[in-house]
Amino acid sequence: MLFWVPVPEVAAALEGLPGASVAVVAPDGGPLPAGAAEVEFYVPPFFPPQPAVEAMADLPRLRVVQALTAGIDRYLPFLPPGVTLCNARGAHDASTAEWVVAAILAAVRDLPYFALEQAAQRWSYRFTDSLASKTVLIVGYGSIGQAVERRLAGFEVEVSRVARRARDGVAPVSDLPALLPTADVVVILAPVTAETIGMVDAGFLARMRRRRRDRPRAAEPRTPAVGGAWPAHHAARGRLHPGVGGAFGRVRAGSGRTVHRRAAAAERHRREVLTGQRRWARLDALPQSKCDLRHLQ
Numbered sequence: 001m002l003f004w005v006p007v008p009e010v011a012a013a014l015e016g017l018p019g020a021s022v023a024v025v026a027p028d029g030g031p032l033p034a035g036a037a038e039v040e041f042y043v044p045p046f047f048p049p050q051p052a053v054e055a056m057a058d059l060p061r062l063r064v065v066q067a068l069t070a071g072i073d074r075y076l077p078f079l080p081p082g083v084t085l086c087n088a089r090g091a092h093d094a095s096t097a098e099w100v101v102a103a104i105l106a107a108v109r110d111l112p113y114f115a116l117e118q119a120a121q122r123w124s125y126r127f128t129d130s131l132a133s134k135t136v137l138i139v140g141y142g143s144i145g146q147a148v149e150r151r152l153a154g155f156e157v158e159v160s161r162v163a164r165r166a167r168d169g170v171a172p173v174s175d176l177p178a179l180l181p182t183a184d185v186v187v188i189l190a191p192v193t194a195e196t197i198g199m200v201d202a203g204f205l206a207r208m209r210r211r212r213r214d215r216p217r218a219a220e221p222r223t224p225a226v227g228g229a230w231p232a233h234h235a236a237r238g239r240l241h242p243g244v245g246g247a248f249g250r251v252r253a254g255s256g257r258t259v260h261r262r263a264a265a266a267e268r269h270r271r272e273v274l275t276g277q278r279r280w281a282r283l284d285a286l287p288q289s290k291c292d293l294r295h296l297q
Contacts, residue, residue, distance in 0.1 A: 135182050135209070160179055
């Protein structure tokens with residue numbers, strides 16, 4: 001069986017597999033290498049470019065596609081009939097959960113503000129909120145949601161859980177409107193489907209618990225749940241601030257002109273988003289997945 005994998009590290013992991021012949025190939029839009037007609041197992045790159053997704057149609061003997069991400073929505077419109085599509089359930093639980101907790105703390109503690117002030121060489125005092133005593137609502141309680149809850153265990157928070165179907169300790173998605181008024185923080189870990197695209201809108205945010213002088217913001221505005229087109233797992237707090245994710249991601253530790261360039265780029269990004277100059281395409285309704293998405297249910 002011929003395997004196509006995107007990087008040498010994956011090829012090394014398959015070394016010695018009985019009956020397997022492995023080639024490192026990452027389609028980029030050019031002619032496919034020799035052997036395309038023999039490929040049966042295809043591992044596209046992590047967050048693949050569009051040519052790597054469309055290449056599935058040019059592999060006539062293809063039997064299995066193994067995504068390196070938990071989300072597989074990008075592949076569904078291009079998956080040839082009869083081909084099995086597998087996601088990377090469990091592979092990113094720890095890293096994604098750590099990111100979620102970091103994003104929650106960044107939003108609650110206003111870390112993007114302090115990062116920008118530091119980059120501008122200003123020592124600015126400002127009172128911030130605290131995560132302790134808050135209620136965190138996890139929407140999409142699969143393996144990643146459970147990993148998030150484990151990492152929140154020491155923060156003195158109350159956790160509520162919502163999934164597609166009810167089970168012990170987990171409410172069904174139909175209960176979401178009633179649970180939002182109790183939530184200070186909402187973590188969206190739902191799969192990208194026709195039902196979840198646009199799920200987080202102004203009405204959704206308005207139902208969340210409001211505290212004095214509070215206003216909506218989100219840690220990352222470019223997810224399909226808030227009308228963007230990046231299928232990723234991100235934490236959202238009750239205040240929608242399109243500059244938070246982009247600005248915080250672009251200001252890092254450094255010194256001198258490098259820091260100022262990063263701060264300026266972050267501020268330009270924030271202004272573009274707020275003025276509508278930067279836009280992201282909305283995903284069309286996707287076909288029903290044939291994959292095992294139990295980790296997001």
